[in-house]
Amino acid sequence: xxxxxxxxxxxxxxxxxxxxxxxxxxxxxxxxxxxxxxxxxxxxxxxxxxxxxxxxxxxxxxxxxxxxxxxxxxxxxxxxxxxxxxxxxxxxxxxxxxxxxxxxxxxxxxxxxxxxxxxxxxxxxxxxxxxxxxxxxxxxxxxxxxxxxxxxxxxxxxxxxxxxxxxxxxxxxxxxxxxxxxxxxxxxxxxxxxxxxxxxxxxxxxxxxxxxxx
Numbered sequence: 001x002x003x004x005x006x007x008x009x010x011x012x013x014x015x016x017x018x019x020x021x022x023x024x025x026x027x028x029x030x031x032x033x034x035x036x037x038x039x040x041x042x043x044x045x046x047x048x049x050x051x052x053x054x055x056x057x058x059x060x061x062x063x064x065x066x067x068x069x070x071x072x073x074x075x076x077x078x079x080x081x082x083x084x085x086x087x088x089x090x091x092x093x094x095x096x097x098x099x100x101x102x103x104x105x106x107x108x109x110x111x112x113x114x115x116x117x118x119x120x121x122x123x124x125x126x127x128x129x130x131x132x133x134x135x136x137x138x139x140x141x142x143x144x145x146x147x148x149x150x151x152x153x154x155x156x157x158x159x160x161x162x163x164x165x166x167x168x169x170x171x172x173x174x175x176x177x178x179x180x181x182x183x184x185x186x187x188x189x190x191x192x193x194x195x196x197x198x199x200x201x202x203x204x205x206x207x208x209x210x211x212x213x214x
Contacts, residue, residue: 053106060107064098078107081114089119096120096127105135105142112149121157128153129165136174144176151181158188170197 064078073091075081081088092115099111108131115124132150135143154166166189169175170182183201186194 056104057106060102060104061110064094064102064107064111067094067098070094078110078114082110087117087119092120092123096124099124099127099131105138105146109142109146109149112146112153116149116153116156120153122159122161125154125157125159125162126165129162129169132169132175132178133165133172136172139174139176144178147175147178148181151175151178151185154185155181155188158185160189160191163189163191163193167193167197170194170201 061077061079065075068075068078068091071090071094073088073094081091095111095114099108099115102108102111112128112131115128128150132147135146154162163186166182166186170179170186173179175182179201183198186198
């Protein structure tokens with residue numbers, strides 16, 4: 001498998017039914033921005049936090065890479081799968097298993113994006129939803145970003161076989177902005193069970209006045 005050269009950042013795929021757009025973002029820079037907004041960390045504390053972030057990401061990244069090698073998928077990082085045009089069906093079971101095993105949310109997010117491919121359709125949806133639900137008590141930026149990645153994956157996969165768990169996820173308001181992606185995924189199922197909750201979400205959106213936004 002081709003291993004693209006990329007900087008010390010994550011390669012993020014924003015997919016749609018018509019294709020895929022590619023760009024690079026740096027998780028370290030994202031962390032810096034969050035800290036600047038929060039104003040919570042002094043310079044020294046920020047540096048230590050960034051070092052810990054990189055250490056944790058690389059540690060779990062290496063674990064997944066090791067497991068992928070066992071099934072014949074050789075990459076230097078799980079990020080490499082995001083930037084390959086080659087299919088990797090043999091990697092899907094391992095990616096699903098490791099999605100459940102790893103604990104660091106930025107790593108989980110990359111795995112969710114790795115599973116945004118046609119080979120994962122009908123296989124990854126339940127695991128993605130289970131991990132989505134586990135993060136609902138967390139309201140930090142990593143959890144929110146992970147949930148959005150899961151919603152994006154489910155919308156792209158477009159499976160019609162997970163209506164029950166998907167309905168539970170959509171109805172929980174703690175899902176935040178990711179609920180919008182879940183709603184798109186629900187629309188693809190054509191399951192009438194979703195109609196009441198989707199109408200309620202639409203009603204909530206249309207009731208927000210621009211004057212009420214501060």
